[in-house]
Amino acid sequence: MLGLVPLFSSLLALLLALSGRAFAAEVQVAVASNFIAPMRSVAAAFERTSGHRVRLAFGATGKFYAQIRNGAPFDVLLAADDTTPAKLEREGLAVAGSRFTYATGRLALWSAKPGFVDAEGAVLEQGRFRRLAIANPRLAPYGAAAVETLDGLELLARLRPRLVQGENIAQTFQFVASGNAELGFVAVSQVFVDGRLARGSAWVVPQALHAPIRQDAVILARGRDNPAARALIRYMKQDTARGIIRAYGYDR
Structure with missing residues (x-):
């Protein structure tokens, strides 16, 4: 009987691991070009802790806006400004209430x-x-x-x-x-x-010479029911992600 305990423990661990994989999801993220290096680090840390997978696309915020309006398959936008996510929210192309400032650029x-x-x-x-x-x-x-x-x-x-x-x-x-x-x-x-x-x-450049470069993130309409999208947004507000972001010279 005692010999069955290690076997039961191993089976339980395997079932839990398989269960975690079963609930894992993938999130497609459009990322402003200035945020390439920090987002790669954030995504890697998020994948390790969550089990979700992150697919990153990098480019200009203005082009992403046009692509999203034309049905591009993104779940989350990490913009280089705070106006584009707000505009997508007003147009019904982003989830209301999900927008927040993840970094202030320099x-x-x-x-x-x-x-x-x-x-x-x-x-x-x-x-x-x-x-x-x-x-x-x-x-x-x-x-x-x-x-x-x-x-x-x-x-x-x-x-x-x-x-x-x-x-x-x-x-x-x-x-x-x-x-x-x-x-x-x-x-x-x-x-x-x-x-x-x-x-x-x-x-x-001293910040007094230009308007603040507030960079907002938002869950897009396609990501509304994607658990990986919501988990990523939550993770980016936590200390681990914020520490990575600050290490790359952003104010947060």
Whole structure:
């Protein structure tokens, strides 16, 4: 009889594991390009603890909005702004009451060259460059913040002929990383990890120079009854996820 106890325990553990898998679900998440690295970390941690699976797609918030309106199969949107999720909510394309700010982004002027960007951003006024990369301000909130910053510094008109636009902040980063542009406005999360600059030189733009880049998440209509979508949103409000997000330079 005693020999049956370990066998019973093993069978119970197996049944519980199979039960957990049976209730596991998959969530399709549209993620703003500035949030690639932190979301990969958050998703991996979430999968380990929840058993759910996360499928990530990265791109410009404006393009995601158009795709969602045309029936793209996303369950959750992590936007680069707070206006797009609110608009989707008003249009009945997102679950009312599920929207919240998961991060507040920071903008950085960055060059892949060490010492090229000074601590005050004076390189913009000195003009020792041919190309300045920004994200498309019509589609990407970080691009709009870059334009607002240049306008506030009274440099927009002078530097407009040198601007090159990426479709999103990820492409903008690639322009600078590849040397096609000597410098550009990117997300702090793309160049800083745990408060340290990973490569090149950068100036973190004072927040007073542009409107706050509040980034909201929302469950989309397709994800209304998806347990993985609701579990992911809950997880992103918890300390583990918030710690990961802060490590990439976001205010939260």
